Amino acid sequence: MIKDISLARKQTRVIDPAKxxxxxxxxxxxxxALIWLAxxxxxxxxxxxxxxxxxxxxxxxxxxxxxxxxxxxxxGKGGISTTIVTTIYLVLLTITxxxxxxxxxxxxxxxxxxxxxxxxxxxxxxxxxIRTSVEILAGVPSIIFGxxxxxxxxxxxxxxxxxxxxxxxxxxxxxxxxxxxTEEALLTVPKSYREGSLALGTTKWQMIFGVxxxxxxPGIITGxxxxxxxxxxxxxxxxVTLGGSxxxxxxxxxxxxxxxxxxxxxASETTAFDKALGTSAILIVIIxxxxxxxxxxxxxxxxxxxxx
Amino acid sequence: MIDNNHVIxxxxxxxxxxxxxxxxxxxxxxxxxxxxSNQITxxxxxxxxxxxxxxxSFNRMNELIPSxxxxxxxxxxxxxxxxxxxxxxxxxxxxxxxxxxxxxxTIFENIAFGPRAHGIRDHRILEEIVExxxxxxxLWDEVKDTLNKSGLALxxxxxxxxxxxxxxxxxxxxxxxxxxxxxxxxxATLKIEELIEQLKEKYxxxxxxxxxxxxxxxxxxxxxxxxxxxxxxxxxxxxxxxDIFTNPKNELTEQYISGRFG
Amino acid sequence: xxxxxxxxxIKQIQDEILLLGSMVEQATLDSVTSFKxxxxxxxxxLIEDDQNINDKRFAIENAILILLATQQPLAHDLRLLAAMxxxxxxxxxxxxxxxxxxxxxxxxxxSDLPIPYRDIEKMGELAVSxxxxxxxxxxxxxxxxxxxxxxxxxxxxxxxNKCYRxxxxxxxxxxxxxxxxxLLLWVVHNLERLADRVVNICERTVFIKSGEMMEMDGSExxxxx
Numbered sequence: 001m002i003k004d005i006s007l008a009r010k011q012t013r014v015i016d017p018a019k020x021x022x023x024x025x026x027x028x029x030x031x032x033a034l035i036w037l038a039x040x041x042x043x044x045x046x047x048x049x050x051x052x053x054x055x056x057x058x059x060x061x062x063x064x065x066x067x068x069x070x071x072x073x074x075x076g077k078g079g080i081s082t083t084i085v086t087t088i089y090l091v092l093l094t095i096t097x098x099x100x101x102x103x104x105x106x107x108x109x110x111x112x113x114x115x116x117x118x119x120x121x122x123x124x125x126x127x128x129x130i131r132t133s134v135e136i137l138a139g140v141p142s143i144i145f146g147x148x149x150x151x152x153x154x155x156x157x158x159x160x161x162x163x164x165x166x167x168x169x170x171x172x173x174x175x176x177x178x179x180x181x182t183e184e185a186l187l188t189v190p191k192s193y194r195e196g197s198l199a200l201g202t203t204k205w206q207m208i209f210g211v212x213x214x215x216x217x218p219g220i221i222t223g224x225x226x227x228x229x230x231x232x233x234x235x236x237x238x239x240v241t242l243g244g245s246x247x248x249x250x251x252x253x254x255x256x257x258x259x260x261x262x263x264x265x266x267a268s269e270t271t272a273f274d275k276a277l278g279t280s281a282i283l284i285v286i287i288x289x290x291x292x293x294x295x296x297x298x299x300x301x302x303x304x305x306x307x308x
Numbered sequence: 309m310i311d312n313n314h315v316i317x318x319x320x321x322x323x324x325x326x327x328x329x330x331x332x333x334x335x336x337x338x339x340x341x342x343x344x345s346n347q348i349t350x351x352x353x354x355x356x357x358x359x360x361x362x363x364x365s366f367n368r369m370n371e372l373i374p375s376x377x378x379x380x381x382x383x384x385x386x387x388x389x390x391x392x393x394x395x396x397x398x399x400x401x402x403x404x405x406x407x408x409x410x411x412x413x414t415i416f417e418n419i420a421f422g423p424r425a426h427g428i429r430d431h432r433i434l435e436e437i438v439e440x441x442x443x444x445x446x447l448w449d450e451v452k453d454t455l456n457k458s459g460l461a462l463x464x465x466x467x468x469x470x471x472x473x474x475x476x477x478x479x480x481x482x483x484x485x486x487x488x489x490x491x492x493x494x495x496a497t498l499k500i501e502e503l504i505e506q507l508k509e510k511y512x513x514x515x516x517x518x519x520x521x522x523x524x525x526x527x528x529x530x531x532x533x534x535x536x537x538x539x540x541x542x543x544x545x546x547x548x549x550x551d552i553f554t555n556p557k558n559e560l561t562e563q564y565i566s567g568r569f570g
Numbered sequence: 571x572x573x574x575x576x577x578x579x580i581k582q583i584q585d586e587i588l589l590l591g592s593m594v595e596q597a598t599l600d601s602v603t604s605f606k607x608x609x610x611x612x613x614x615x616l617i618e619d620d621q622n623i624n625d626k627r628f629a630i631e632n633a634i635l636i637l638l639a640t641q642q643p644l645a646h647d648l649r650l651l652a653a654m655x656x657x658x659x660x661x662x663x664x665x666x667x668x669x670x671x672x673x674x675x676x677x678x679x680x681s682d683l684p685i686p687y688r689d690i691e692k693m694g695e696l697a698v699s700x701x702x703x704x705x706x707x708x709x710x711x712x713x714x715x716x717x718x719x720x721x722x723x724x725x726x727x728x729x730x731n732k733c734y735r736x737x738x739x740x741x742x743x744x745x746x747x748x749x750x751x752x753l754l755l756w757v758v759h760n761l762e763r764l765a766d767r768v769v770n771i772c773e774r775t776v777f778i779k780s781g782e783m784m785e786m787d788g789s790e791x792x793x794x795x
Contacts, residue, residue, distance in 0.1 A: 190409070201395050201399030203395055
């Protein structure tokens with residue numbers, strides 16, 4: 001007993017409370033300083049890139065640049081009008097294909113198969129397979145989607161370099177993203193909503209369509225907008241599936257050129273580096289606007305339904 | 309003693325030798341009881357005694373858990389509920405949950421959701437149903453000007469009354485309430501109890517509660533559940549609330565309601 | 571064991587009831603003795619002391635109300651507290667009977683009326699003995715005692731009838747003594763009523779234990795004095 005007390009005293013003597021506090025505060029200051037430094041470096045790099053693009057790119061941007069189509073050739077003459085339209089077409093096509101598939105898959109995985117997940121039976125095996133595939137696909141470099149699209153859609157299905165080939169390949173590219181964000185959004189819908197709906201005597205489908213999907217909508221929309229950004233920014237996949245025609249696509253089987261692709265081509269095959277920068281600047285602005293749109297829309301949603 | 313219940317109430321739900329298992333674990337053990345029509349039946353008992361599991365059997369909500377298996381009968385009016393389609397059953401047997409769970413929709417849409425799911429499309433009829441349900445749930449006066457606001461903007465007590473209105477909108481015959489006031493403040497709790505008392509005129513109400521005073525205040529009949537050593541819930545005693553709370557027959561009931569265990 | 575504080579408080583109130591009971595017993599015995607001895611001094615003191623009994627009763631009532639409000643007792647606890655509320659009231663009324671006897675001692679003064687002292691004393695002793703045992707039965711919730719004690723009320727009633735006859739016969743023989751003799755009637759009546767109220771305590775004891783409200787024998791319907 002006495003031994004214990006003397007031992008305890010010794011220990012308290014070793015730890016001087018004031019000094020200890022000082023040390024702990026010092027550690028905290030150093031850690032905070034490092035975190036700040038990291039943040040500042042990242043933001044500076046980012047601002048530098050955006051600043052460089054915008055300051056150099058905006059020189060070439062005017063109404064004519066936006067409304068005339070590229071002239072082709074090594075000089076890089078002309079504007080970017082057809083590439084803007086092609087980008088919009090491709091985004092719409094890709095999302096039209098990918099969103100229903102992705103959302104459907106996520107709904108299937110979350111709502112219809114929870115009881116099978118992790119179980120050793122056919123459905124459980126299938127779910128695990130889908131989940132693993134989605135995770136692998138999300139980490140695969142985009143050029144591999146491009147090669148797959150080229151092999152399957154362009155060559156094997158003979159869709160050629162076309163909007164359709166690109167849209168299908170693009171859909172493969174963004175599918176994992178949509179599935180994962182939708183799955184996460186569905187998982188955050190409280191169990192109480194599901195029970196509340198079923199307790200009213202609704203069918204499971206009425207529950208999903210009437211309560212679960214609307215509640216998960218902000219998350220799903222975020223996933224879709226992220227996918228839009230991904231399609232806008234992608235070059236590798238479309239390089240090998242969309243072809244590169246600077247003309248306006250006439251139908252789904254026409255070749256075309258998105259803005260990002262145009263930037264790549266301007267930079268690598270022409271002397272008009274300033275126009276590449278100009279197009280990039282517009283791309284960056286669009287991406288920034290898209291991000292703002294996500295923020296605003298998700299805030300609007302939560303505002304509307306939290307009632308504040 | 310003054311006794312207002314000279315007429316023996318009719319049985320709405322008859323439970324016969326009902327067992328429920330979660331996988332190998334038996335959660336309810338041979339429950340046999342008649343739930344009277346147009347009365348408030350309270351179920352009390354210590355945590356884990358299967359009260360919630362028991363009332364969730366009445367609308368087959370337990371079946372959402374894959375490993376659940378049941379034995380015995382639960383007869384609603386004259387039909388075995390296990391022979392009714394659960395969707396149809398849940399229209400007849402509504403439920404209000406422990407935490408208010410309005411959907412992230414407007415007040416109007418929260419209530420119209422059920423009737424719409426059952427095929428009512430006419431907006432005028434839906435409006436009537438919404439108003440009637442809100443009036444029955446004693447919420448109409450508070451929300452009649454804000455029907456297009458989110459249900460989540462209401463206070464906790466109002467949200468719970470909204471959930472009651474939502475359950476009423478599909479015109480059930482039985483309303484199950486799983487600790488409906490446990491997340492509410494005392495005033496909101498009393499309002500809910502007041503409301504339940506009014507609702508029994510048209511509905512048969514079964515309420516699970518942790519709060520003994522609430523069971524004593526707000527119910528006509530009381531069932532006391534306890535947990536056996538095997539952790540299976542069983543019915544210890546049932547009877548008129550006034551009898552159970554002043555003069556229980558079973559020693560366990562006595563100890564539980566006078567706060568000596570549980 | 572949950573609710574230890576609550577049980578301790580119930581125990582305290584039970585002790586207070588026993589204390590009130592012994593105050594009433596003492597007051598009853600003293601009132602009978604002072605009546606017999608024509609001890610006006612003691613009689614006056616008894617009348618003043620009745621205030622203590624009243625105060626104690628209010629204190630008990632208050633303590634019970636506080637427990638009802640703060641502990642929300644149910645079942646046995648609820649019956650016990652409700653019964654104690656009634657028993658405290660019964661005891662206070664018994665105290666009033668003793669006070670009534672003391673009043674009559676003073677009013678009777680030194681009248682030379684023939685008085686059946688022996689029987690009155692016997693009545694007093696019997697009633698107090700019943701009260702004492704009924705309170706122990708009440709506290710220990712002894713149903714067999716509670717069921718047995720009311721039968722002794724017959725003995726008290728018999729003594730009452732005997733005294734009544736004696737006093738009325740005296741009135742008839744000597745009408746001039748009617749005023750004083752009617753005071754005597756009140757004294758025996760009070761003792762008889764006290765025994766009736768003991769029966770009420772026994773009824774409450776049965777109620778606590780079994781929840782049953784039963785009417786026991788006892789000449790309940792007589793007018794109070």
